[in-house]
Amino acid sequence: MKDLLAARRYAEALFDIAKVTHQDLELKEELKVLSQALKKSKDIERFLSNPFYKNDQKIKALEKFYQKEHNQTYGTLLNFLSVLFEKNRFNLIHEIVEWYQKIVDAHHGMGEAEIRSATPLSADAEKVITSRLERIAGYKVAVKKEVDPSLLGGVRVKIGYKILDGSVRHQIDRLKAELQTVNVI
Numbered sequence: 001m002k003d004l005l006a007a008r009r010y011a012e013a014l015f016d017i018a019k020v021t022h023q024d025l026e027l028k029e030e031l032k033v034l035s036q037a038l039k040k041s042k043d044i045e046r047f048l049s050n051p052f053y054k055n056d057q058k059i060k061a062l063e064k065f066y067q068k069e070h071n072q073t074y075g076t077l078l079n080f081l082s083v084l085f086e087k088n089r090f091n092l093i094h095e096i097v098e099w100y101q102k103i104v105d106a107h108h109g110m111g112e113a114e115i116r117s118a119t120p121l122s123a124d125a126e127k128v129i130t131s132r133l134e135r136i137a138g139y140k141v142a143v144k145k146e147v148d149p150s151l152l153g154g155v156r157v158k159i160g161y162k163i164l165d166g167s168v169r170h171q172i173d174r175l176k177a178e179l180q181t182v183n184v185i
Contacts, residue, residue, distance in 0.1 A: 007092040009100035014080050019107070026073045028104045035097040046091050055085040058168075109139045118151040118167070127136040133159055 018024040034094055048058050066074045084090040085172040105111050113133050115121065121129070126143065133141045137159055148156070153168035 002093055004088060004095060007095035008099045010084070010089065010092065010096045014076075014100055015103045015107070017076060017080075017103075019112075021072060021076065023073045023076055024104050024107065027077060030073065032098055033095040035094050038093065042056075049095075051088055055082065058085050058090075066182055073181075074138055105142075106139075111137055111139050111141050111156060111160065112144060113137075113141045114144045114146065116146045116148045116151060116156040116158075116167075118147070118149055118153050120147055121145060122153075129155065129157070131158065153174055 014027065015024060018027045038048070044059035047053060047061070058079060062078060062081060064076065084093065084096075087133070101112075115126070115129060126145070130141055130143050133143075138163070141159065150171070151169045154166045154171075156167045156170070157164045
C-alpha cells in the first residue's frame with residue numbers, strides 16, 4: 001500500500017512540473033512508451049532497478065536511448081528518472097506511469113473505460129456504450145475493448161474504480177447465490 005501511495009505522489013509531482021511547462025501530454029506518451037519497452041525487455045528493467053549500478057551509469061544508458069531527442073520534455077523525463085534512481089524508487093515506474101496517465105486524463109477531462117464482452121462488439125454497440133459511459137462519467141472516454149467468452153453474454157464495464165457488470169455470467173452467479181440462501185423443505 002505504501003508503494004502505491006509513493007507512486008501516486010511521484011506521479012503528482014511530475015504532473016505539477018509538466019503542467020507548468022505544458023509537457024503533460026507529451027510526457028504521458030513518453031512514459032507510456034517507456035513502460036511498454038521495459039515490460040518487453042526485462043533485462044533493461046532489471047538493470048535500471050538494480051541499486052548496485054551507479055545512477056550516472058543508468059542515466060548515461062537512458063541518454064543513449066534518447067540521444068536523438070534534445071528537447072525540454074526529454075530533459076524533464078531524464079531528470080525525473082534520475083530522482084527515481086537516487087531514491088531507489090525506479091521499481092515503481094509502471095505504477096507511476098499508470099497514476100500519471102490518470103492524473104493527466106482527469107486534468108484534460110478524459111478517462112479510460114474497459115469494456116469486456118463475450119463476443120466482439122459492433123461499432124454501433126460500442127458507440128452507444130461509450131456515449132452512455134461519457135454521460136455517466138461526465139468526461140470523454142477512451143475505450144479499451146476485450147473479448148472474454150467466459151462472460152457468456154452481455155458486457156462488463158470498468159470505468160475508474162466502478163465496475164458495471166451486465167454479463168450473463170454475473171447474473172447466473174447472482175441467481176445461484178440467491179438460490180443457495182433459499183431453504184428447501
